[in-house]
Amino acid sequence: KNEVEQSPQNLTAQEGEFITINCSYSVGISALHWLQQHPGGGIVSLFMLSSGKKKHGRLIATINIQEKHSSLHITASHPRDSAVYICAVTPLGGSQGNLIFGKGTKLSVKP
Amino acid sequence: DAGVTQSPTHLIKTRGQHVTLRCSPISGHKSVSWYQQVLGQGPQFIFQYYEKEERGRGNFPDRFSARQFPNYSSELNVNALLLGDSALYLCASTFYGGNTEAFFGQGTRLTVV
Numbered sequence: 001k002n003e004v005e006q007s008p009q010n011l012t013a014q015e016g017e018f019i020t021i022n023c024s025y026s027v028g029i030s031a032l033h034w035l036q037q038h039p040g041g042g043i044v045s046l047f048m049l050s051s052g053k054k055k056h057g058r059l060i061a062t063i064n065i066q067e068k069h070s071s072l073h074i075t076a077s078h079p080r081d082s083a084v085y086i087c088a089v090t091p092l093g094g095s096q097g098n099l100i101f102g103k104g105t106k107l108s109v110k111p
Numbered sequence: 112d113a114g115v116t117q118s119p120t121h122l123i124k125t126r127g128q129h130v131t132l133r134c135s136p137i138s139g140h141k142s143v144s145w146y147q148q149v150l151g152q153g154p155q156f157i158f159q160y161y162e163k164e165e166r167g168r169g170n171f172p173d174r175f176s177a178r179q180f181p182n183y184s185s186e187l188n189v190n191a192l193l194l195g196d197s198a199l200y201l202c203a204s205t206f207y208g209g210n211t212e213a214f215f216g217q218g219t220r221l222t223v224v
Contacts, residue, residue, distance in 0.1 A: 004153070033212065041199050043154075043215035086153055096205045096213045097144035098167045101153030 003027050006087050006102035013109050019074040021105045023087030026068065031090040033099065034061050034072045036083045043086070046072070048096075077109045113138070115204050115216035123222045124192050132187040132219045136204030142166070143185040144213070145177055146201040154201055160185055192223045 004025045013019050023032070034046040047054050047061040049070075054061050058077075063070040074081055084106050088099040116135045124130050136143050142161040146154035156169035160179035174190045183204075189196055199220050203213040 035215075040217060041148075041201075041220065042217035043201065043203075045212045045214065048212045088153070095142070095159065095166070096211060097142045097159040097161075097203060098156055099144075099146075099154075099203075099213065100156070101146075103151070103153045 002102065003100050004087055004089055004102040006085075006105050008105060009103065010106045011108070013077050013107070015078060015109055015111050017077050017109075019077050019081075019107065019109075021072045021085050021087075021107070023070045023072070023102060024068060025070075025087075025089050025100075027089065027100070028092040029089040030092055030094070031096070032063050032070050033088040033090070034059075034070075035086040035088060037086055037104065038083050046085075074107075079109045079111050082108050115202055115214050117200075117202050117216035117219050119219060120217065121220045121222075123224060126192055126194060126223055128192050128223075129188065129190050130192060130221060132189075132200050132202075132221070133184065134187070134202030134204075134216060135184045136202075137214050140204035140206060140214070141183050142205045143179055143183065144203045144205070145185070145187045146203065147171070148199040148201060148218070150198070157187070189221075194223050197221060197223045 060073040084104040086104040087102040144159040145157040148154040158177045159167035163179045179185045199218045202216045205213045
């Protein structure tokens, strides 16, 4: 069993829909990251959080440390949101340079 | 400021050959990490370097090695390439320690034939 599990693996939505991607982890962590990867390969950091909730534009990330669970929400989705969304964690005692990644959720938003 | 830069962007090598991948971190970042991402999987940690010293190593064979230079740039070397080494190799730069995010390069796509 992977230390970081994401669901769903694939997600297709219509433009304007509210989207939720889930992440569960089994190790103690000091931080959780949500990352975006476009087909070209480069990864962009969306959020780094250790408690509560963060919001940036149409993106919202929440984390429940007790339940070892995080969600990434996208409101009013748009075709340009199509990408792979990856959850990663910094294990306790580790550094931000040694992350454990989930397999990613491939999101496709149709116009 | 330039972001994390990696070179080359694409590379095709033959089994048994050796390859060197390069990474320049964001200005001011002293830590560089390397990850391997096989198609359809999340990235896997290979190495972290800080101040020219190895600070972490993932579960990869000794064919994989790396080093960091005084200007904090880094090289990843892979010897005796196998077909299974075909992957996207990502470099990330961070401040070492503290709660700051990692910044990733665009990656080097290595194909071993």
